Amino acid sequence: MSDSSLNKVVVIGLDGVDWRLLQPWIDAGELPTLARLVQEGAHGRLKSTVRPESSVAWTTFSTGVNPGKHGIFGFVRHQPSSYEFHLADSRHIGARRFWDYLGAAGLRVGLVNVPFTYPPQPVNGFLVGGMLTPGPHVTFTYPAALQQRLMQHLPAPYLFDAGDSAKDKAKLWQSVSAYTRQQLETAVLLLREEVWNFFAIVFTGPDRLQHFFWPSDVKKSEGPTNGELLLTYFKDLDQSVAKILGELPTDALVLFLSDHGFNAVGRRFYINSWLQSKGYLSLRSRALSTDYLSRLLTRLKSISLVRRLKQTFLPTEWGVGQLKTAVFANPIDWTKTRVYYAPDGGLRINLQGREPNGIVPFEAYESLCATLSSELSAVKDMETGCSPIAGVYQKKNLYHGPFTSSAPDLIVEPQRERDPLEQNYLIDSKLGSDLPHFTSSTPYNGNHAPHGILLAWGNGVAAHTTLPESDLQDIAPTILAAMGVPIPKTMDGRVLFELFTDQKCPDPTFLSETEPSSLGEAMYSLDAVDEPETAVIERLRNLGYLD
Numbered sequence: 001m002s003d004s005s006l007n008k009v010v011v012i013g014l015d016g017v018d019w020r021l022l023q024p025w026i027d028a029g030e031l032p033t034l035a036r037l038v039q040e041g042a043h044g045r046l047k048s049t050v051r052p053e054s055s056v057a058w059t060t061f062s063t064g065v066n067p068g069k070h071g072i073f074g075f076v077r078h079q080p081s082s083y084e085f086h087l088a089d090s091r092h093i094g095a096r097r098f099w100d101y102l103g104a105a106g107l108r109v110g111l112v113n114v115p116f117t118y119p120p121q122p123v124n125g126f127l128v129g130g131m132l133t134p135g136p137h138v139t140f141t142y143p144a145a146l147q148q149r150l151m152q153h154l155p156a157p158y159l160f161d162a163g164d165s166a167k168d169k170a171k172l173w174q175s176v177s178a179y180t181r182q183q184l185e186t187a188v189l190l191l192r193e194e195v196w197n198f199f200a201i202v203f204t205g206p207d208r209l210q211h212f213f214w215p216s217d218v219k220k221s222e223g224p225t226n227g228e229l230l231l232t233y234f235k236d237l238d239q240s241v242a243k244i245l246g247e248l249p250t251d252a253l254v255l256f257l258s259d260h261g262f263n264a265v266g267r268r269f270y271i272n273s274w275l276q277s278k279g280y281l282s283l284r285s286r287a288l289s290t291d292y293l294s295r296l297l298t299r300l301k302s303i304s305l306v307r308r309l310k311q312t313f314l315p316t317e318w319g320v321g322q323l324k325t326a327v328f329a330n331p332i333d334w335t336k337t338r339v340y341y342a343p344d345g346g347l348r349i350n351l352q353g354r355e356p357n358g359i360v361p362f363e364a365y366e367s368l369c370a371t372l373s374s375e376l377s378a379v380k381d382m383e384t385g386c387s388p389i390a391g392v393y394q395k396k397n398l399y400h401g402p403f404t405s406s407a408p409d410l411i412v413e414p415q416r417e418r419d420p421l422e423q424n425y426l427i428d429s430k431l432g433s434d435l436p437h438f439t440s441s442t443p444y445n446g447n448h449a450p451h452g453i454l455l456a457w458g459n460g461v462a463a464h465t466t467l468p469e470s471d472l473q474d475i476a477p478t479i480l481a482a483m484g485v486p487i488p489k490t491m492d493g494r495v496l497f498e499l500f501t502d503q504k505c506p507d508p509t510f511l512s513e514t515e516p517s518s519l520g521e522a523m524y525s526l527d528a529v530d531e532p533e534t535a536v537i538e539r540l541r542n543l544g545y546l547d
């Protein structure tokens with residue numbers, strides 16, 4: 001390590017935070033801590049992944065590589081040679097995370113609620129699982145003994161995310177507030193009692209609230225507007241940030257960052273319904289209405305019913321997750337379906353020789369991709385007169401690396417950045433014979449946007465600096481460089497030299513990594529079986545991630 005290396009680096013993750021929301025509040029003096037940090041630090045926009053979804057984006061943050069090298073394309077992952085999708089978790093990340101390199105260099109790391117760290121894998125330090133943790137009955141910390149300490153010190157129930165009450169805004173608000181409070185208390189406890197060189201915590205509250213409370217211009221009722229409600233949360237968060245800063249040594253470098261930005265949304269595009277109307281996708285029975293499907297899914301929430309189903313006619317090795325995804329796959333008539341929009345966030349072609357009942361010949365693949373791209377780009381929502389689609393990308397043009405072949409064939413990006421909000425779209429993968437192509441985006445009025453925030457403050461940071469746009473994959477190599485640890489050449493990101501002072505500007509060294517980067521192999525067996533996965537699936541469904 002060189003003389004300029006920093007010994008203490010902290011990441012405070014703010015899921016889904018966007019300067020467009022923060023800046024006016026900072027300018028108006030509503031968020032004094034963040035205002036001071038912007039003034040004293042370096043800040044700019046941070047480009048997210050395509051797609052800008054937490055699963056993909058936080059994994060690019062932690063690995064410094066594009067999704068083709070880490071293999072996470074959504075909250076679920078496609079099972080090869082099948083139409084099944086299972087939940088993804090920390091064991092499926094196909095690249096090493098930057099904290100693995102910090103640990104190997106002898107630096108101690110502490111991770112609190114960083115997405116995709118469950119199930120907990122060994123680190124040189126400590127780890128508390130985050131948003132995909134099924135519940136307090138499974139091992140959610142490393143070392144395992146840490147979890148007893150947390151549960152003794154903090155009020156029950158111990159939480160892993162908000163959002164279980166997404167249909168009730170008041171309950172959602174309460175659960176986000178309770179979770180944020182618990183996160184702050186956890187951070188303070190561990191910062192005081194543990195030894196660390198690198199520490200990270202990710203607050204998911206902003207994202208959870210913004211989906212439902214993104215401010216629109218129209219004041220629809222008496223009482224506080226969405227903007228006023230959100231500001232209340234952000235003022236609390238600003239104070240939480242101040243409390244965390246109060247626990248840090250004076251020589252710490254602090255990076256605030258979000259996995260993606262946020263913007264207003266007004267419309268929903270049922271892409272599988274559109275595929276059906278164009279003859280690309282066919283359902284088995286006309287009687288299969290969305291009403292039937294949603295009733296079936298509602299019934300699946302009953303674990304005892306699932307158990308009964310399993311006992312009667314399902315293979316015994318099936319988990320509830322498979323049952324849920326089978327509900328997705330079963331209605332589709334694969335002998336007549338050329339393309340479908342899959343739960344992992346893209347179009348999959350029913351290719352001969354690759355899918356179990358593939359009907360599209362290999363020679364027709366490229367021309368089908370081209371036709372789909374041009375037809376999707378030409379789709380119009382008659383109610384708004386707008387196209388819902390901002391771009392259609394073949395996976396080989398978007399990602400590179402050993403896992404590119406696991407990605408959906410075509411990634412479809414909806415309009416996210418238009419003004420007015422009615423012209424921004426969510427893509428919904430729901431299946432049903434009676435679905436329209438478009439509806440309003442209710443209950444969501446906010447959705448992810450491509451640019452998040454980056455704000456660096458503290459030791460070594462060039463003060464009063466506006467940064468050029470940087471990329472989420474730049475964070476991992478920047479942290480390694482700042483701490484004097486060699487950067488693996490396989491990382492796609494670059495060191496953000498521009499945020500450092502001349503004296504503390506890192507002089508990075510590089511590591512040629514030839515060994516297979518398969519930390520994703522199961523080192524720990526998941527002691528969670530059916531119910532926990534159901535709980536996580538339900539949470540994701542409530543948050544709209546599996547629609």
Ligand SMILES: [Zn+2]
Pocket residue numbers: 016054207208211448
């Ligand atoms: Zn979100």
